[in-house]
Amino acid sequence: MNDCIYLDNNATTKIDEDVLAAMLPYLSIYYGNPSSMHTFGGQVGRAVREARSQVASLLGAEDSEIIFTSCGTEGDNAAILAALKAQPNKKHIITTEVEHPAILNLCRKLEKDGYTVTYLSVNSKGQLDLDELEASLTGNTAVVSVMYANNETGVIFPIEQIGQIVKEYGALFHVDAVQAVGKIPLDLKTSTIDLLTLSGHKIHAPKGIGALYVRKGVRFRPLLIGGHQERGRRGGTENVAGIVALGKAAELAQQHLAGISWEKRLRDKLEQGILSTISNTVVNGDRIKRLPNTTNIGFKYIEGEAILLSLDQFDICASSGSACTSGSLEPSHVLRALGLPYSVLHGSIRFSLSRYTTEKEIDRVLEVLPGVIDRLRELSPFNSDDADWLKEQEQAVLAR
Amino acid sequence: MWDYTDKVMEHFHNPRNQGKITEKQEGEEIVTGEVGSIACGDALKLHLKIDETTQTIKDARFQTFGCASAIASSSALTELLKGRKVEEALKLTNKEIAESLGGLPEEKMHCSVMGQEALEAAIYTYKGIPLDTHEEDEGNLICRCFGVSDTKIKRIIRENDLTTAEQVTNYVKAGGGCSSCLPDIDDLLAEITTEKETSVAVATQVWQDNNPSPAPAVSTTQTTKPLTNLQKITLIQRVIDQEIRPILAEDGGDMELFDVEGDVVKVILKGACSGCASSTETLKLAIEATLKDRVLPTLTVESV
Secondary structure (H helix, E strand, O other): OOEEEEEEEOOOOOOHHHHHHHHHHHHOOOOOOOOOOOOHHHHHHHHHHHHHHHHHHHHHHHHHHHHEOHHHHHHHHHHHHHHHHHHOOOOOOEEEOOOHHHHHHHHHHHHHHHEEEEEEOOOOOEOOOOOHHHHHOOEEEEEEEOOEEEOOOOOOOOOOHHHHHHHOOOOOEEEEEEEEEEEEEEHHHOOOOOOEEEEEHHOOOOOOOOOEOOOOOOOOOOOOOOOOOHHHHOOOOHHHHHHHHHHHHHHHHHHHHHHHHHHHHHHHHHHHHHHHOOOOOOEEOOOOOOOOOEEEEEEOOOOHHHHHHHOOOOOOOEEEEEHHOOOOOOOOOOHHHOOOOOHHHEEEEEEOOOOOOHHHHHHHHHHHHHHHHHHHHHHOOHHHHHHHHHHHHHHHHHHH | OOOOOOOHHHHHHHHOOOOOOOOOOOOEEEEEEEEEOOOEEEEEEEEEEEEEOEEEEEEEEEEOOHHHHHHHHHHHHHHHHOOHHHHHHHOHHHHHHHHHHOOOHHHHHHHHHHHHHHHHHHHHHHHHHOOOOOHHOOOEEEEEOOOOEHHHHHHHHHHHHHOOHHHHHHHHOOOOOOOOOOOHHHHHHHHHHOOOOHHHHHHHHHHHHHHHOOOOOOOOOOOOOOOHHHHHHHHHHHHHHHHHHHHHHOOOOOEEEEEOOOOOEEEEEEOOOOOHHHHHHHHHHHHHHOOOOOOOOOOEEEEE
16 A cells, blocks of 8 residues: 555645654654753753754744644644633634634534634635624634634635734634645744644654644643643643654755645646546635645535545545545535535545655546546436436425 | 445445336336435435236346445345345345345445335335325424434334434434434434333233233243244234224224234235225235334234
């Protein structure tokens, strides 16, 4: 399975060889505790400091604004809870319908604890209505949490415009940038963002490491209460190897940003190739304001899991927002928020590229995909012959 | 990734009998059963060619919109159906479809249920029983997200001996959307547990009433034991006398219990019930539904 065509990079990425090489000594030779007073631990402390600078540099932040975490979910939870604790009199949160479960499920839990949450809707392109945001903001709003780019569609939100509005109402602004970091240039020095989450395994570092940016001056309360690590903002002995890996991955991501148009070119080739050779296909979400590596395509009349398992036979890895792949019985909350018809929803496939994707791989996908789709469409009772049945059902669902 | 058996994957990659049936000969009828919808994420059109003289399924084909296990279940179903008598086919359960594939992941059992339902829909169409008066549509809607009635949930609980709401979701999707109906599903599960216990208790009571001594073979405390043959027959007789015959009498009909062989209940239809072929069939199904509900879910009825 090592030479599979991996087009599922928004789920996780391959660990870069240089990243692995950088972290390995910290799993063998340099096992010291960075908090120790001896030279053996001290040299490990230096590696952690260097990694912090590398991450800060990628974000255009200061070293002291970076807290290492275990994952994106921890970063999201820590940010929201800290924002609420810092403003105990404010009981309102604003987020969007298309956030990651790390935000959505936390907000649902907070509703039970007495907070009010506004979930901003998106239009058919997956974009927010900034008037709706402005109308929702009050002096009682503690935090606005909006993702930089959506993991399923790649749609990018106008973060700075949102931040300007949020600042007028004095709320804190958190951005889940797990999918955006390494794909979009960021400069937090000139930004309105107060808190920003990132995750290592989406940028070719291993799983189990992430970081949270906390703007200097923003009052912060730790999620994990313990020792003085991370300047008292995240207790627990540091995941040194993970931190070193994240630092190296951040450095490489920064270098790679200059060449991101390569990924975009291959993504566009894949997308154009699919749209021009396979009928009844649509791109889901905004095609302009979008991550350069992501395309989400709806193949009408067939079901996503069947497409994925067929592609798997050709060692092609992608993912789907269909109900059957998730274990839940409902299709993706993101695609539903876009108001897509069910004929598109269930047959949606996400292809997400990385800097390792080659033109040959894209050509191979374009070679086998039409056959896969044709075969499943031949099996399906829904096609143009039975358009009435389909239409009736779509209407019945809308009426419900 | 789902843990599908090799057989599921084999049927998915090389499905049998896909497509429609277009050609038929004299004495053959083509019928279609449709279930599911594009909204639910799976749908099946099952086409059957039935020889009217021998009442045998000569050909079965399918068109499926759905995941790998939905396609595999449809394919396996058509293989199970070819050459079967219509009456025999009607007895096929979702469990048999799943077993013929070496089993399905619990979360995917609803794919096998879809197959069984399409089969039932096709045969009801063949028999001219209107689908909109089909018992399942008369029940109360429990799950609004997936449109599942209490009748359907109860049947699937009985047929598959389900004990938890999670299993019900896996089999018929009910509760898998907004999950607000999960407490109602718990109530239905409790109702059926009570029902099972009561049927054994009633049977024991009837036995005791009719046999004051010696002591009964089954005591009321041993409610989990299956019914003995004697208890089963006694209970069937009681349900017929107390619940079915009074209803038939209102329309000038009557019936008599002729014999019970295993799970097959043989009855004689009398009065206004006899003579009319289509009403006999409807009546048989109604009696069967009542007996399944009140005595044992495995019972079938034959008119002699």
